[in-house]
Amino acid sequence: MSTPDASVEARTPRFAARARWRAVGRFISGYGIVLSLIIMVVFLSFASESFLSVINLMNILRQVSINGIMAMGMTFVILTAGIDLSIGSTLAIAGVVTGGLVVGDHPQSPVLATLAGVLIGVLFGSINGALIARCRVPPFVATLGMMSMARGATLLYSGGRPTPELSANFLFLGQGFLLGIPFPVIVFAAVFLFSWIVLRFTVYGRWVYAVGGNPRSAKTSGVNTNAVVFSVYVVMGALAGLAGPILAARTTTALPQAGLGYELDAIAAVVIGGTSLTGGVGSVANTLIGTLIIGVMNNGLDLMGVSSYYQQIVKGAIIVLAVLIDQSRQKNP
C-alpha cells in the first residue's frame, strides 16, 4: 500500500498520530542498531571496571579488525543479494602463500608478500565472480564449492603444515602499533573508509545498490549488471586476501587451518548491521556497527566471566533478532 503524501495525512489528528508513531518506528529501525551498541557500552561500563579503559577498547578493536575487514567486502556482496562462503578458505591460502614468502634466510619484502596474498584473493574472487555472473551458478553453490577447493589448495600448497618463524618486520602487519594504535585497526579503518566512500560517493557504488535492489531496472537503465556482480566478488576476494597475511602476522604463524568459520562471522556482522539479505538496502557503516556489537559482546561476556559457550548462543540469538527486525521493517516500510 502506498502512503499518500504527508500533508494529506496531517489533516486529521488520528492520521497525524499514526504518522508520528510511524516516524518513531522508522527512527528505531534506522538507528536501533546504534542505540543497541550504546546501551551495551553503557551497561558494560557499569558492570565491569576494566571495560571502559583505553587498553580494553583497543583490544576490542584489534580483535574485530580481521572480521571487520572481511565484513566490509561481504557488505558489497550481500548488497547485490549475493553471498560468499569461500572467504575463510581464501584467507587461509593468502596467509600461507604470504607466509611462505617471508620465511627463511632471504625473506621477501613484507609489502610485496602481502600484495601477493591480496592477488591470490583477487584470483579466487574472480573465479567466484565469473561462475556467478557469467555462468549463472547461484552464489551459495559457487562459493560453497570454492570454500572446499580453496581449502584443499591451501593444504596442498602448505603440505598441511604451519609456516612458523615469519620474518620480524612482517609481524608488524599484525602486531605493530602506529601512533599508539594497533596496525590491524589502522588497516581496518582504511578499508572501512575506502568502502564507505566507494559505496556512497561513486558511480560504482550506485550501481551496486541498483543491481541488488532491482537488477532488471538497473539493466534497463544501461548498467552492466554482470560486470557489477563479478566485481563485488573480486572486492571480497581482495579483502579476504588482505586479511590472511594480517592474521598470519598476528599469530606469528601461517596456519593452513586458519579462517575456519570466518565467513559466518562476516555474514553475521553484515546481518546484525541491518543490511538486507535480499539486496539493495544497507551500508558499510551499518556493518561497522554490527562488527563492533559482536566484538563488544564477546569482550563484555569475557570480562564478566561468562563461558564462551554462552557467547555463541548469544551471538546466534542476536543474528536471528536482527533478521526479525529486518523482516518487520520490510512488512511496514
Added chain:
Amino acid sequence: MPIGLSGKALGFTVAGEADIESDRLGAVGAASDILLSAAGVAKSYSGVPALFDGRIKLRRGSVHALCGGNGAGKSTFLNILVGLQQADAGTVLCKGRAVHYASPAEAFADGVAIITQELSPVLDMTVAENVHLGREPRRASWFVDRQRMISATRSLFERLRMDVDPKARMRSLSVGQIQLVEIAKAIDREGEILIMDEPTSAIGERETDILFEAIRSLQKHGVGIIYVSHRIGDIFSIADSYTVFRDGRFVETGAVANIDRPRLISLIVGRSLSDHEKRPVTPRGEVMLAAKGFCRGHAFRDINIDVARGEIVGLYGLLGSGRSEFVNALYGSEPKDSGEVFVEGRRVDIRTPADALRCGMAIVTEDRKETGLVLTSSVRTNISIATIRRFSRFGAIDGRREVAAVDRQIAHFAIKASSREVPVMRLSGGNQQKVVFARCVETAPRILICDEPTRGIDEGAKRDVYAFLASFAAAGNAVLLISSEVMEILANADRIIVFRRGRIAGEVRASTATQQALVHLAG
C-alpha cells in the same frame, strides 16, 4: 446450444432486483437452473470505487461471457465471486443460497473454481503430479499411488482430447500446453462453476481449439462457465450468453445469438471519442526510428515499424499479442532472432539497453515495480541512475550537480515526495511512474518507448503523462506508445499499429479510426 434452457431464459433480459429476489425465495422452475447469481456487488479500494454494480446470472450448462474493457471492474467482480476479496455491498447467491466466501478454499468447497491469468504450476514436477497436487491418490494411506495418478491423468486428458504425456515434466511443455494442463486440473476437481479469466491470452490456435472442445464437454455435463476474454472472436465461438460491464457498472446481459459483433463491441467501449479529444493532425516529418524485419519465434514475426519526428505511434494489441515483447527486443532488453534498427537513417546495432540509451532511446517499462524502479532506493538514485556518469568525474559523483538535476526533474514532473531521499516504494503509483519518466527524460532521449505508461495510476497523473507525451513529441522527438486501453491510444497517438498473435494485423490513423475498428483488428 445447451439443453434445458427455456426460450425465455435465452431471450434478451436485463437482470433486475426482482429476479434476484425471487431466486432467494427459492422460486422453482427456470430459477433452479441458476448456479450463480449476483447483484449490486460493489467494492472500493481505499476510497476509490472499482465496482459500483456487478451483476451476473449463470445458468447450468451455460458458457457466459463476461465482457468489458480495462477498468470495467471484471477482475474485482471475479475476485469477490471466488472469495479472494470481500464485497462492500451486494448479494451473491450460489445455487440459491446467499454466500460470502472468505477465501478461495470456501468457494472451492462450494464447487466454485477459478483459472486465473497468472498460473502457478510446479515446473519441476510431472504433469500428473501437478494435476493431483494436494489430493494425490494414496496406497496404504501413506504412499502415493503413482500408477493410479498417471492412469487417472491419462483418462482425464483423453476425455478432454489433450495430447500431453502425464509423465512429462511441466518444465518441458510449451506455455500453451501448461495452460491446458492447468485448465484440466481445475476441470478434474469437478467444480460446478468454473471461472476462466482470459484463458486464451497465452496460447495458440491449436490449443484454443482443444480448450473449446473441453469447454463444450463440460457444458454437456452441466457445468456453468463464466468466460472472460478480450477476444471478441472467442466469445462468438464459445459463449451462449453475455454480460457487459463498463466503468464498474453492469450494462447489459443477453443471449449471444441475439447480438452481433459491432453491437457487442460498442457496448464494451461505450461512448466514442469526440474529435477535440484527439491529437491534432500534423504533417509527418522525416523518419526518426525504423525497425525492420523483427522476428522472434512465436512471440513476434515480420514486424516493420517506423516513427517520424514529432510523431506518436500507438501500438495496440491484446495481452500476448507480441507488442511488449517487440519493444523489449527493440530496446535490447530481450533477444531477437532477426531485425534491424535505423535511427535517423543510420543503421545501429542494439544488443543491450546500454546500446539503446547511446542511440537516444529510453523506455518506460510495462511494470514499474518489476522492471522499472529500484523500489528500495531513493527518488534521487532512481532518477539519476541512467545518467550518473554525466554527474561524475573519474567515477566520483558530484553530488551538487546530481541533486540540481534531480530537483529540476522533480519540479518538472511535479513529483510529490516528502524528500528526494525517500525510497520510491513510499510514493503513490502516479508519483512512482513520474519518477520513471524523469529518469528517461534525464537521458535526453530522442525516442521514447512507453509500455502501458498509465497502468494503475490516478486520473490526474494520467493527464500529466498525456500532456508530457504531447510536448515531448512536439519538440521533434519520436514516441512509441503501447496501451491496451482503446480510448487512451486513440486520444494520444497519430497512427495506431495493431498487433494480433505476434503479427501486425493492420494500421489505422487515429484521426479517422473508431474504437470498434481497433477492437475488431486486435481480436
